[in-house]
Amino acid sequence: QKEVEQDPGPLSVPEGAIVSLNCTYSNSAFQYFMWYRQYSRKGPELLMYTYSSGNKEDGRFTAQVDKSSKYISLFIRDSQPSDSATYLCAMNRIQGAQKLVFGQGTRLTINP
Amino acid sequence: NAGVMQNPRHLVRRRGQEARLRCSPMKGHSHVYWYRQLPEEGLKFMVYLQKENIIDESGMPKERFSAEFPKEGPSILRIQQVVRGDSAAYFCASSDRGETQYFGPGTRLLVL
Numbered sequence: 001q002k003e004v005e006q007d008p009g010p011l012s013v014p015e016g017a018i019v020s021l022n023c024t025y026s027n028s029a030f031q032y033f034m035w036y037r038q039y040s041r042k043g044p045e046l047l048m049y050t051y052s053s054g055n056k057e058d059g060r061f062t063a064q065v066d067k068s069s070k071y072i073s074l075f076i077r078d079s080q081p082s083d084s085a086t087y088l089c090a091m092n093r094i095q096g097a098q099k100l101v102f103g104q105g106t107r108l109t110i111n112p
Numbered sequence: 113n114a115g116v117m118q119n120p121r122h123l124v125r126r127r128g129q130e131a132r133l134r135c136s137p138m139k140g141h142s143h144v145y146w147y148r149q150l151p152e153e154g155l156k157f158m159v160y161l162q163k164e165n166i167i168d169e170s171g172m173p174k175e176r177f178s179a180e181f182p183k184e185g186p187s188i189l190r191i192q193q194v195v196r197g198d199s200a201a202y203f204c205a206s207s208d209r210g211e212t213q214y215f216g217p218g219t220r221l222l223v224l
Contacts, residue, residue, distance in 0.1 A: 008152070036215070043116075043203055043215040044155070088154055099145065099168060100205075100213060102154035 003027050006089055006103025019076040023089035023103045026070065030101070032089040033065050035074045038086045038105065047087075048074065054071050079110045114139065116206050116216035117166040124222045131191040131198070133219045137206030144187040145213060146179060161187060194223045 006023045013019055021035075032051055036044035048063040050056045050072075056063045064073040072091075076083055089103040117136040125131050137144050142163055144169055147155040149209070160168040161181035176194075181187040201220050205213035 006154070033211075041220075042149075043217045046212060046214060049212055090155075098143070098160055098207075099157035099171065100147075100155070101157070102147075104152075104154045 002025060003101050004089065004103045007106055007112040008104045010107040010109060012109045013079060014112060015077050015079060016109055018084050019079050019083070019108060020106070021087050023072050024070055025091060028070065029093045032092050033063070033072050034090040034100070035063055036088040038088060045087055049092065056083060058075050068072060081110045084109045116204055116214055118204050118216040118219050120219060121217060122220050124224060125194050126224050127195055128193050131194050131221055133202050135187040135189070135204030135216060137187070138214055141208050142189035143207045144181050145199045145205040147188050147205065149203060153219040155203060196223045199223045
């Protein structure tokens, strides 16, 4: 079983729709949670960084963490074609190892 | 403020040759991480270094792979005697206190 599970998609939605992306994890030691966006043949770009359970909002993006269910989500409001990319969730432990553990990534396409 | 730089961006090697990948972290960052991304997969941690020290190499293959981050100059990931299975995108990330990691554009290695 993978430490972090993420549906690879692909996910295709019309412009303006609300997009929901999700990851589940098995290790309760994970305390820091991140979402990265990766355009084709580019490096991952940090979108959101959260620590505690609850919601964190940044513009059209909202990150949600539910540690009791070991479940994290990224919501994109008013989606735009420029949001088309692969979205990767990542997480690491509060102390000790600093490596990030990534989900497989979800490929998202926003259709004009 | 320049981001993480990696070179070369593309590297072609024949089986048995050596591949040397370079990473210059963001200004002020002293923590460097290397990740590998196979096609249609998420990023997999390889190694975490600070200046002149390997902190965590739990993701590094036991043979042929090595990494360093000298006091002066870039971090280098070296792959000796490359095989076709080494073909992948290799990403470097850097951070200042081991939390938020910022990624470079990657080096795409193709082994013929």
